[in-house]
Amino acid sequence: MKKLKRSARLVEMTQYLLCRPHTLIPLTLFAERYASAKSSISEDLAIIKEAFEEEGLGELQTLAGAAGGVRYTPKISKAVSLAILNDIRQQLEQPERVLPGGYLYMSDMLGQPALVNEVGKMFATAFADKPLDVVMTVETKGIPLAYAAATLLNLPVVIVRRDNRVTEGSAVSINYVSGSTKRISTMSLGRRSLKEQSNVLIIDDFMRAGGTIQGMIDLLREFRATVQGVGVFVESAEVDEHLIEDYVSIAKLTGVDPKTKQTTVLPGSYFQLDLK
Amino acid sequence: MKKLKRSARLVEMTQYLLCRPHTLIPLTLFAERYASAKSSISEDLAIIKEAFEEEGLGELQTLAGAAGGVRYTPKISKAVSLAILNDIRQQLEQPERVLPGGYLYMSDMLGQPALVNEVGKMFATAFADKPLDVVMTVETKGIPLAYAAATLLNLPVVIVRRDNRVTEGSAVSINYVSGSTKRISTMSLGRRSLKEQSNVLIIDDFMRAGGTIQGMIDLLREFRATVQGVGVFVESAEVDEHLIEDYVSIAKLTGVDPKTKQTTVLPGSYFQLDLK
Incomplete structure (x- = not known):
C-alpha cells in the first residue's frame, strides 16, 4: 500500500x-x-x-x-485502579448525594464518559480471561458501563428492558423482586437478542440485595446461557444477605446515613483480585 | 520523570x-x-x-x-463514513428486520460497540465546532450513541428518563406526543442533572415525526438551555411532516414494507455536510 x-x-x-x-x-x-x-x-x-x-x-x-x-x-494496573477508586470515593462521599430513604445520587458520575471508561477498563481487566460471547445489562444506568467494558472486550451488548417494547419482536419476560423496593417487577429480553447457550458477562451500576441481578440470571436460564461473571460498579454492604455470591464490585458503600448525610466508601472485591 | x-x-x-x-x-x-x-x-x-x-x-x-x-x-473522513454507511445499509435492509406495523428491529446493531463508536465519530465530526456543554439523550436505545459521541467530544451525558425514579431527586417532567404511537407520554430530567443555560447536543437512535426530540427540546426550555444540535442515527422519511427541521441524520429509511419485508435506506443529511 x-x-x-x-x-x-x-x-x-x-x-x-x-x-x-x-x-x-x-x-x-x-x-x-x-x-x-x-x-x-x-x-x-x-x-x-x-x-x-x-x-x-x-x-x-x-x-x-x-x-x-x-x-x-x-488492562489497567492496580496503582491506576486505586487512583480512580480514590476519585470515586471522594465523589460518592459528598454529603449532597444522600437522598431521602438513604438512596445515593450517582447519575452525574455515570454521566462522565472518562470515569465510565476507566471503570469499564477495570471490568475488562477482571474478566479478560473468561470465555465470553456477550455483555448483558438491564436498563438504564448500567448501560454506559456495559458498553465501556464491551468495547474493550470486543463483545456485543444486550440490554434487558423493564418493559416489552414493540420494536423488540417476541420476547421472554420474567418477574423478579427488586431487593431495594421489595416490589415485583418485570424484565424482558427479545428472543432474537441473545443466541442460546451464550457465555455472558453481567454488568450493572448498583447492587443492594442483588434481586435485579438474580432476575437477569433467571432470565438467562430461559436462553440456556452460562453466566461467566458479574460486575457491579457500586455495591451496598447495608443488607443482611446478598442473593448473589460471586461478583466483582469496584466500590462498596458501608454507611449511608440520611440524617448526618455521611457515607463511607470502601474498595470493592475487584481490589482483592490478583492484579499487577 | x-x-x-x-x-x-x-x-x-x-x-x-x-x-x-x-x-x-x-x-x-x-x-x-x-x-x-x-x-x-x-x-x-x-x-x-x-x-x-x-x-x-x-x-x-x-x-x-x-x-x-x-x-x-x-474526525472521520467522508470516505470512511461512506464505507460505514454501506455496512449500516446492508444490515438495515435485511428482510428479517421488518416487524409487524412496519417497525424495524435495530437493537442488535445498536448492540455492536464498534459500529456505535463509528457512528459516534460521525456525530463528533458533525458537531466538532459547536460550543457544547453536554450531550443529552432519552432512554434507552440512544444511550450508547450519546456516550460514544460524548467520549470523543469530551462532554458529560445526561439521560432523560421515561419515568421519575426515586434515585434522581427532584425532577422536571413534561408530557409529549410520540409521533409513532400518537400517545401522550411523560419524560423527566432531574433538576440537578443539568445546569441552567447549558449548550446541549441532543442524540437519539431513531426519529419518525420527531415527537420525542421535540419533547426533549421542550424539556430543555425549562432549564433555559440552548439546543446547539440534534443528531439521529436513523430517520424515517415515511412521515408527512417532521416536527424538527434542523438535524443531522446518518441514514434515512424511505420504504419499510411489512408485506414484502423490503426496506430502502438512503444516506442521511450528515452526508450533505461539508466533509473532507
Whole structure:
C-alpha cells in the first residue's frame, strides 16, 4: 500500500491496536498495510509492547506460526485502579448525594464518559480471561458501563428492558423482586437478542440485595446461557444477605446515613483480585 | 520523570492524545512527562499530526504561546463514513428486520460497540465546532450513541428518563406526543442533572415525526438551555411532516414494507455536510 517511516508506522500501529482490543491481527496485515518486511513489523511491535507495559495499558501478545499474529488485551494496573477508586470515593462521599430513604445520587458520575471508561477498563481487566460471547445489562444506568467494558472486550451488548417494547419482536419476560423496593417487577429480553447457550458477562451500576441481578440470571436460564461473571460498579454492604455470591464490585458503600448525610466508601472485591 | 527514546515517546503520546480528545494539553506536560526538550516534543507532534491526517483520524492543532499546547479533535473522513454507511445499509435492509406495523428491529446493531463508536465519530465530526456543554439523550436505545459521541467530544451525558425514579431527586417532567404511537407520554430530567443555560447536543437512535426530540427540546426550555444540535442515527422519511427541521441524520429509511419485508435506506443529511 504505502511505504512509511518507522516513526509514522509506530503512530499508526498504536492507534490501530488500541481500536481493536481482543482481536488477533495477522502480522501480514501490518506488513501489507505499511509495505514493510515482517521483521520490521516485529521490531515495531516489540517497541509498542514495551511502551504499553511500561504505561500499564495492557498486554500485547504475539502468537507465532501461520495462524499467528498479535493481540492487544487492555488492562489497567492496580496503582491506576486505586487512583480512580480514590476519585470515586471522594465523589460518592459528598454529603449532597444522600437522598431521602438513604438512596445515593450517582447519575452525574455515570454521566462522565472518562470515569465510565476507566471503570469499564477495570471490568475488562477482571474478566479478560473468561470465555465470553456477550455483555448483558438491564436498563438504564448500567448501560454506559456495559458498553465501556464491551468495547474493550470486543463483545456485543444486550440490554434487558423493564418493559416489552414493540420494536423488540417476541420476547421472554420474567418477574423478579427488586431487593431495594421489595416490589415485583418485570424484565424482558427479545428472543432474537441473545443466541442460546451464550457465555455472558453481567454488568450493572448498583447492587443492594442483588434481586435485579438474580432476575437477569433467571432470565438467562430461559436462553440456556452460562453466566461467566458479574460486575457491579457500586455495591451496598447495608443488607443482611446478598442473593448473589460471586461478583466483582469496584466500590462498596458501608454507611449511608440520611440524617448526618455521611457515607463511607470502601474498595470493592475487584481490589482483592490478583492484579499487577 | 523518565527518559524515553523517540520511538517509545511516539507510542505513548499517540495513546495519550487518543484518550484525551478536545482537551488542550500543554507542551510542558509532555516535556516533563518524558524528560525531553520542548523542541523534541514539537517534532514528535509533527510526526503524529501527519500520521493522524494521513489516516483520517482527525486534527492535531498546536496553539503557540504561554497558554498554548496541543489539542486532538477526532474526525472521520467522508470516505470512511461512506464505507460505514454501506455496512449500516446492508444490515438495515435485511428482510428479517421488518416487524409487524412496519417497525424495524435495530437493537442488535445498536448492540455492536464498534459500529456505535463509528457512528459516534460521525456525530463528533458533525458537531466538532459547536460550543457544547453536554450531550443529552432519552432512554434507552440512544444511550450508547450519546456516550460514544460524548467520549470523543469530551462532554458529560445526561439521560432523560421515561419515568421519575426515586434515585434522581427532584425532577422536571413534561408530557409529549410520540409521533409513532400518537400517545401522550411523560419524560423527566432531574433538576440537578443539568445546569441552567447549558449548550446541549441532543442524540437519539431513531426519529419518525420527531415527537420525542421535540419533547426533549421542550424539556430543555425549562432549564433555559440552548439546543446547539440534534443528531439521529436513523430517520424515517415515511412521515408527512417532521416536527424538527434542523438535524443531522446518518441514514434515512424511505420504504419499510411489512408485506414484502423490503426496506430502502438512503444516506442521511450528515452526508450533505461539508466533509473532507
